[in-house]
Amino acid sequence: MDSAAGGGNSGSSDVTLKVVTGMDDFSKEEWSGLSGASRGDCTTSYNPFISHDFLSALEDAGTVSRQTGWQPQHLRLETSGGTLIGAVSCYLKSHSQGEYVFDHGWADAFERAGGRYYPKLQVSVPFTPATGPRLLVARGASEPTVRAALAGGLKTLTDRLGVSSAHVTFAIDEDIELLEEAGFLPRTDQQFHFRNEGYGDYADFLDTLASRKRKALRKERAAAVQDGITIDRLTGKDLTEAAWDDFFRFYMDTGSRKWGRPYLNRKFFSLVGERMADDVLLVMAKRNGRYVAGAINFIGGDRLFGRNWGCIEDHPFLHFEVCYHQAIDFAIERGLKVVEAGAQGEHKLARGYMPVITRSAHYIAHPGLRRAVAEYLERERQEVAQIGEYLEEHGPFRKG
The missing domain is CATH 3.40.630.30 (Gcn5-related N-acetyltransferase (GNAT))
Incomplete structure (x- = not known):
C-alpha cells in the first residue's frame, strides 16, 4: 500500500x-x-x-x-x-x-x-x-x-x-x-511492576515494607538457596552457547507444560546473544555443578524487563528468587527505575511489585x-x- x-x-x-x-x-x-x-x-x-x-x-x-x-x-x-x-x-x-x-x-x-x-x-x-x-x-x-x-x-x-x-x-x-x-x-x-525509589540496596527496599512482609521475604530468599543453590548473573560475553543451551532446556520444559508449544526456538536465543548481548541478563541457578533453573531479562534504558523462566528441578521459592528478587537486586545496583515482570501474576504483589495499568x-x-x-x-x-x-x-x- x-x-x-x-x-x-x-x-x-x-x-x-x-x-x-x-x-x-x-x-x-x-x-x-x-x-x-x-x-x-x-x-x-x-x-x-x-x-x-x-x-x-x-x-x-x-x-x-x-x-x-x-x-x-x-x-x-x-x-x-x-x-x-x-x-x-x-x-x-x-x-x-x-x-x-x-x-x-x-x-x-x-x-x-x-x-x-x-x-x-x-x-x-x-x-x-x-x-x-x-x-x-x-x-x-x-x-x-x-x-x-x-x-x-x-x-x-x-x-x-x-x-x-x-x-x-x-x-x-x-x-x-x-x-x-x-x-x-x-x-x-493490569501488570505488576517494581519501582526503584532510589534504594541503596535490597535491605533499603525491605525497610519500606510492613514488618510481617519483610520477615516473610527474608525467609523466602534464604529458603530458595538452602539446597546448596548458587545464583549466577550472565550478561555480555558471559552469554555462551553452552549457557543458551541450558536456558533453552529450561524454557522448553516450562513452555511445553504451560502452553503446549513454546513460541521461541533455539536459533532465536543465539541471534539475540550475538546481536544484543549487553541488553540481556540471564539469572541462572546452579546446584551440584550444573544449572537447574533460569530466567531471561532484557535491559532497557531505565528499566529491566523480565521475560521467560524455566527449570529442570523443583525447589521451594526458587522461581521467586530467580525471577523477582534477583531482578530487584539488579535494578537497584544498576540504578534502573522499574522492573516489569511480565504478564499477570498477583503473587508478585507480596514481593514489592505493584499494579500498573497497561493499554x-x-x-x-x-x-x-x-x-x-x-x-x-x-x-x-x-x-x-x-x-x-x-x-x-x-x-x-x-x-x-
Missing part, C-alpha cells in the same frame, strides 16, 4: 506510507534513528524490544513468519526523498496466540454470527507483553504529526486489506491518544462487532480500575 499523507519536517509536505514484508526493508542505521529504538542520544528511553536487533532476530529465526501465523506487514512512512520518518511493526495474524491481550471471545462470537475474524492486523512485539512505543517516530520529526499519519495509515490498511480488525497492544499513552482520535477503541489491563487500542471494521466490543470494553475498564485500587490498598508497604 502506498498512500500520501501530510506531515514531516524534511522540506516537503508530501510523505508516503508503504507496507513492507520484513525488517530487512529497513536498514539498521535508519531504524536506530527511531525514538526509543537504540540507546542513541537518550539512553533512558531505550526499549530493547523495538530495536532492529530484536525484531529482526524474531524474523531471521523463523519464529515470526507466514508459516507461524505472524506475517510481517510493517508500515514505513518516508518523505518524498525516501527518508524514514516513522514506522510500525505490524503483523497479519491468522490466530490470537502470543499476544497476551485476549480477544478469543470476540473472534468466537463474530464467527458464530457468520463473520470472519481472521486474518487480523496486530501491532506489537511478538510474544512480548512489555509496554513501549508502537507508532515509532524518527528523532527530529514532528511526533504528533507522524504518529497521527501512522495511526490513520493503520486504519486505512485494515480497510484496504478487508481484514476484521487491527490491534495495537502494550502501547504508551501518547500512542493510545492518537489511536483513539483515529477511531480505535481503548482497552486496559491497548483496537480498530474493529464491522459496525455490529464494534458496538459489542465497545460495550464490553467499557465494563472491562471499570473492573480493571476497581481491581487495581483494591490491590493497591493491599500492597506490602508500610501504611503512611
Whole structure:
C-alpha cells in the first residue's frame, strides 16, 4: 500500500506510507534513528524490544513468519526523498496466540454470527507483553504529526486489506491518544511492576515494607538457596552457547507444560546473544555443578524487563528468587527505575511489585462487532480500575 499523507519536517509536505514484508526493508542505521529504538542520544528511553536487533532476530529465526501465523506487514512512512520518518511493526495474524491481550471471545462470537475474524492486523512485539512505543517516530520529526499519519495509515490498511480488525497492544499513552482520535477503541489491563525509589540496596527496599512482609521475604530468599543453590548473573560475553543451551532446556520444559508449544526456538536465543548481548541478563541457578533453573531479562534504558523462566528441578521459592528478587537486586545496583515482570501474576504483589495499568487500542471494521466490543470494553475498564485500587490498598508497604 502506498498512500500520501501530510506531515514531516524534511522540506516537503508530501510523505508516503508503504507496507513492507520484513525488517530487512529497513536498514539498521535508519531504524536506530527511531525514538526509543537504540540507546542513541537518550539512553533512558531505550526499549530493547523495538530495536532492529530484536525484531529482526524474531524474523531471521523463523519464529515470526507466514508459516507461524505472524506475517510481517510493517508500515514505513518516508518523505518524498525516501527518508524514514516513522514506522510500525505490524503483523497479519491468522490466530490470537502470543499476544497476551485476549480477544478469543470476540473472534468466537463474530464467527458464530457468520463473520470472519481472521486474518487480523496486530501491532506489537511478538510474544512480548512489555509496554513501549508502537507508532515509532524518527528523532527530529514532528511526533504528533507522524504518529497521527501512522495511526490513520493503520486504519486505512485494515480497510484496504478487508481484514476484521487491527490491534495495537502494550502501547504508551501518547500512542493510545492518537489511536483513539483515529477511531480505535481503548482497552486496559493490569501488570505488576517494581519501582526503584532510589534504594541503596535490597535491605533499603525491605525497610519500606510492613514488618510481617519483610520477615516473610527474608525467609523466602534464604529458603530458595538452602539446597546448596548458587545464583549466577550472565550478561555480555558471559552469554555462551553452552549457557543458551541450558536456558533453552529450561524454557522448553516450562513452555511445553504451560502452553503446549513454546513460541521461541533455539536459533532465536543465539541471534539475540550475538546481536544484543549487553541488553540481556540471564539469572541462572546452579546446584551440584550444573544449572537447574533460569530466567531471561532484557535491559532497557531505565528499566529491566523480565521475560521467560524455566527449570529442570523443583525447589521451594526458587522461581521467586530467580525471577523477582534477583531482578530487584539488579535494578537497584544498576540504578534502573522499574522492573516489569511480565504478564499477570498477583503473587508478585507480596514481593514489592505493584499494579500498573497497561493499554491497548483496537480498530474493529464491522459496525455490529464494534458496538459489542465497545460495550464490553467499557465494563472491562471499570473492573480493571476497581481491581487495581483494591490491590493497591493491599500492597506490602508500610501504611503512611
